[in-house]
Amino acid sequence: MKKNALKIIGAVLIPAIFACNSTSNDNASADSTAADTTDMQSSYVNLSTGEPVTVVKDAESGQYVYSDTKKPIEKDFFFVDVSTQDTLYGTTGVVVNNAVIKSPAGSWTLNESMVEREGDEIKIKTADGKLKVDGEEMKYKEGDTKVKVDGEETKTKTSDSKTKTDGAESKTKTGDTKVKVDD
Numbered sequence: 001m002k003k004n005a006l007k008i009i010g011a012v013l014i015p016a017i018f019a020c021n022s023t024s025n026d027n028a029s030a031d032s033t034a035a036d037t038t039d040m041q042s043s044y045v046n047l048s049t050g051e052p053v054t055v056v057k058d059a060e061s062g063q064y065v066y067s068d069t070k071k072p073i074e075k076d077f078f079f080v081d082v083s084t085q086d087t088l089y090g091t092t093g094v095v096v097n098n099a100v101i102k103s104p105a106g107s108w109t110l111n112e113s114m115v116e117r118e119g120d121e122i123k124i125k126t127a128d129g130k131l132k133v134d135g136e137e138m139k140y141k142e143g144d145t146k147v148k149v150d151g152e153e154t155k156t157k158t159s160d161s162k163t164k165t166d167g168a169e170s171k172t173k174t175g176d177t178k179v180k181v182d183d
Contacts, residue, residue: 044079044088047100047108053079062149063091078108089124092149094131094140099124 046053054067064073072091073079078100079088086095099114116123121134129142138149144159156163161174170181 043082045082047078047080047087052082055079057093060152062154064088064093089131089133092131092133092138092140094138095126095128096124096131097126097128099126 044053044055045051053073055064055073056067057063058065058070061072064079065071066073078096080086081088087097087100088094089096096110099111100108101111102108110122110124114125121132124131129140132139136149136151138147140147146155146157148155152167154163154165161172163170163172165171168182170179172179
């Protein structure tokens, strides 16, 4: 009797375990928990006002926008991700922890000892990486990861891959494998 019960339990549990741990899930787009990161909403706090704000990353521009109005958040500049406690540069979402300070008047500004400004160009150096913003061009480096955004073109390079996205076209290279996607 015990052997039959164990066989039934095993017959039910083993397929369930493999189904949950499958790395080649062709039905991910139909799963209720699968989501495109550009559609996911996170909770943020606007450092200027202290008010909670929900923003999303615009898939076309790569910039963060208010989820309700879809307007860019450039004016508000700094946000705190409530779940990670990271301080973000509003338009790009780049983490700028320890690069902002609170003035005696209560407003938040860039820590000028970590920031270089020259016209429209801003360079921020933190313990984690470097950020350079010049007009529509943005470069970010952290460890082995480099990101360059210039208008609609985005290039990402890590220790084991390179990705280039230009509008709807995307190219990825990892080791000996190259993938090109045209939409």
